[in-house]
Amino acid sequence: MKCVVVNGTEQKGCTYNLKEIFLDELKPRQLTEFYLPKDAPNYCTGCKLCFVKSETLCPHYQKVEPIWQAMLEADLIIFAYPVYVLRAPGHVKSLLDHLGVHWFAHRPDPRMFNKTAVIITQSIGAPNKEAQKDVKTCLNWLGVSRVKKIGFGMMEGVIWNEISEARRAKFERKIRKFARQFHDLTPANRSLKTKFIFQMCKMMQTLLSKKTPEGQELSPDLQHWIDNGWVVRK
Numbered sequence: 001m002k003c004v005v006v007n008g009t010e011q012k013g014c015t016y017n018l019k020e021i022f023l024d025e026l027k028p029r030q031l032t033e034f035y036l037p038k039d040a041p042n043y044c045t046g047c048k049l050c051f052v053k054s055e056t057l058c059p060h061y062q063k064v065e066p067i068w069q070a071m072l073e074a075d076l077i078i079f080a081y082p083v084y085v086l087r088a089p090g091h092v093k094s095l096l097d098h099l100g101v102h103w104f105a106h107r108p109d110p111r112m113f114n115k116t117a118v119i120i121t122q123s124i125g126a127p128n129k130e131a132q133k134d135v136k137t138c139l140n141w142l143g144v145s146r147v148k149k150i151g152f153g154m155m156e157g158v159i160w161n162e163i164s165e166a167r168r169a170k171f172e173r174k175i176r177k178f179a180r181q182f183h184d185l186t187p188a189n190r191s192l193k194t195k196f197i198f199q200m201c202k203m204m205q206t207l208l209s210k211k212t213p214e215g216q217e218l219s220p221d222l223q224h225w226i227d228n229g230w231v232v233r234k
């Protein structure tokens, strides 16, 4: 199994240790890891060149492209990050902003449609759900139907080695059990939700196609939908 991990922290702390246990259980054949903020693109400037021309013109293309390519090649996409002020860390959101061009609303890549993704988060004690939401929403809009989540509350502290052995053993049991469901990974079926979003975007592109007169240059988005055979230009 090929895995890519987007680590939302460079600290070798709680997030890192939980993710390492997950990988130890999974034993992927091939592993590519990115560590944010080091490997994160700078904030999106809002230039919109990705949408109106090409993502290769993004000022942060050099940072985004290796992560995107690794996601396309992976069987399992893993996001592992701590909860910051009840949400995902800003550098994780900054990466997600740059992936907008590959959302259903723009130029989705069919290689994403049968993938599985995992979100691993932890906090001191705050609920993890809202922090997982941004990443889950982004993955669904990128076409990933199967997104599994697991969250932890450290409770005893935020320094991994200072957490009691009993509690760390409990975390280990929980994440190993969670990881075991990915041992025999099969391509995910497309969910009703992703099918619905795809159909809505297809309708939108079909309408745009009808409104674009013959001979006028097509938007990169519409051209992409035509090239993939999803919109037929009459």
Ligand SMILES: Cc1cc2nc3c(=O)[nH]c(=O)nc-3n(C[C@H](O)[C@H](O)[C@H](O)COP(=O)(O)O)c2cc1C
Pocket (backbone or CB within 6 Å): 009, 011, 012, 013, 014, 015, 016, 082, 083, 084, 085, 086, 087, 122, 123, 124, 125, 126, 154, 158, 159, 160
């Ligand atoms: C900037 C910042 C904000 C945080 N916000 C929260 C929070 O809102 N709720 C919470 O329970 N923990 C919060 N934490 C704790 C983290 O979720 C995490 O438990 C801690 O950073 C240890 O993770 P690490 O060892 O992977 O760095 C925050 C930590 C940082 C650095």
